[in-house]
Amino acid sequence: MPDSGLELLQFPHSHFNEKARWALDWKQRPHRRTNLLPGPHAGRIRKLAPATTVPLLVVDGQAIQGSARIIDELERRYPEPALYPADPLLRERALEIQRWFDEDVGAPVRQALFSHLIREGGYVCRMFGEGHNLPTRLLYRAMFPVARAKISKAYRFDEPEVVEAAFARTREGLDFVAKEAGPEGHLVGDCFSVADLTAAALLSVTCNPPDCAMTRPEPMPAGVLEWQARWAQHPGVAWVLRTYREQRPPSQAQGSAG
Numbered sequence: 001m002p003d004s005g006l007e008l009l010q011f012p013h014s015h016f017n018e019k020a021r022w023a024l025d026w027k028q029r030p031h032r033r034t035n036l037l038p039g040p041h042a043g044r045i046r047k048l049a050p051a052t053t054v055p056l057l058v059v060d061g062q063a064i065q066g067s068a069r070i071i072d073e074l075e076r077r078y079p080e081p082a083l084y085p086a087d088p089l090l091r092e093r094a095l096e097i098q099r100w101f102d103e104d105v106g107a108p109v110r111q112a113l114f115s116h117l118i119r120e121g122g123y124v125c126r127m128f129g130e131g132h133n134l135p136t137r138l139l140y141r142a143m144f145p146v147a148r149a150k151i152s153k154a155y156r157f158d159e160p161e162v163v164e165a166a167f168a169r170t171r172e173g174l175d176f177v178a179k180e181a182g183p184e185g186h187l188v189g190d191c192f193s194v195a196d197l198t199a200a201a202l203l204s205v206t207c208n209p210p211d212c213a214m215t216r217p218e219p220m221p222a223g224v225l226e227w228q229a230r231w232a233q234h235p236g237v238a239w240v241l242r243t244y245r246e247q248r249p250p251s252q253a254q255g256s257a258g
Contacts, residue, residue, distance in 0.1 A: 006031035007058040008253075009045065011038055013127040016106060018214050019067040019201035020055035025249040026197065027078045033253045035131035037140055039147055067201075068102055071194055083194040094188040097195035101173065106202045108169035111155045113205050115163050116227040118148055123221050130217075131257065173203055174236025181239050185246065192247050200243040206231040209244040213251070 008024065010017040012035050024031050036044065042052040048063040049056055057064045057073070064073045075084050085091045117124050121144045129137040156162040177199050180187050187195040204214045208228060216224065231237050 005058075005060055008033045009036055009041075009048075009056040009058070010034065010054050011036060011041075011128055012130045012213060013216070014054070015109065015202045015205050015214070016067045016102075017055045018204060018212075019198055020057065020070045021213055021251070021253075022197050022201055022248060023067075023071045023074050023083065023194075024057075025252045026081060026083060027074050028081075028249070028252055029074070029078060030252050030254050032255055032257075034257050037132065037136070038128055039143075040140075067198075068098060071098075071197075083192075083197060085189050085191065085193050087189065090189045090193075094193045094195040097187055098198040101198045101202050105169055105173040108166040109173065109202060109205060111166040112163070112170045113227060114151060114155055115157055115166070116223040118151060118157065120221045120223045121145070121148060123217075123224065126217060170203075170206065170231075171234070173199070174206065174231065174234045174240075176236070177203065177239045178235040185239065185242055196243055196247065200240050200247070203236065203240050204244070206234075207237045207240055209241060209248070212244065212248055 006024065006029055008017075008020060008031055010020070010033055021033070036054060041054065045052045045054065045056060048058070049065040051065060053065060055065075055067055055070060057070045059073065059077075064070050071083060075082070085094055122141065125137065125141040125144055129140055132140070152158070155166075177187065182190065184190055185196075186192060187199060201214075206228070208214075208216050208220075220228075
């Protein structure tokens, strides 16, 4: 365990989990990442927190659940380099943008993505099985037809208007960053902040940021390529890729486990 005592329980290819990883890396905090399988993860998380959601950060024996709470705790413990603007008005605006992406954009983006991924069961299991041994990955793949039915029901894929609304909200998120980013690429003020981190992380699934935890494994199947092509020419995607290129620090993870 790194001497900081930080452990992040996560899904490897998940945008809310990427948000927490980015914050830990921005703060230059050595930490351990533990990959969990969606579905079977619930039993382990319930032992630590009231809900079953990830990311969950364990720090000094305390479980911090949710990317916004994790960032808030990291900012409190490790103020520099800052993610919250010093100016109160700019800080309020940055947190407002974070809330909007967290509450109104993040889930629809995931819903829209999975309308493509749901057809690619083998690839989904490969992405989320990262870090687990072969028997576990094979068992997870065998169970995926059951998971597919549950995901399809939860995301209401049989209701075209619901899915289309998710795509519309995804485009709204991309439109927002393309419109609001200043000359230096920041959404609030003239420095990188929690607003930029949140928007870039939650929109990262619209593209394929290179050399990071959100880089998709190759070869990508037709459904994933179709999804990426849908957004490739949007200026918001250019902003996401620029933000990753200029502001995404190297990983501070010291080992990981399934």
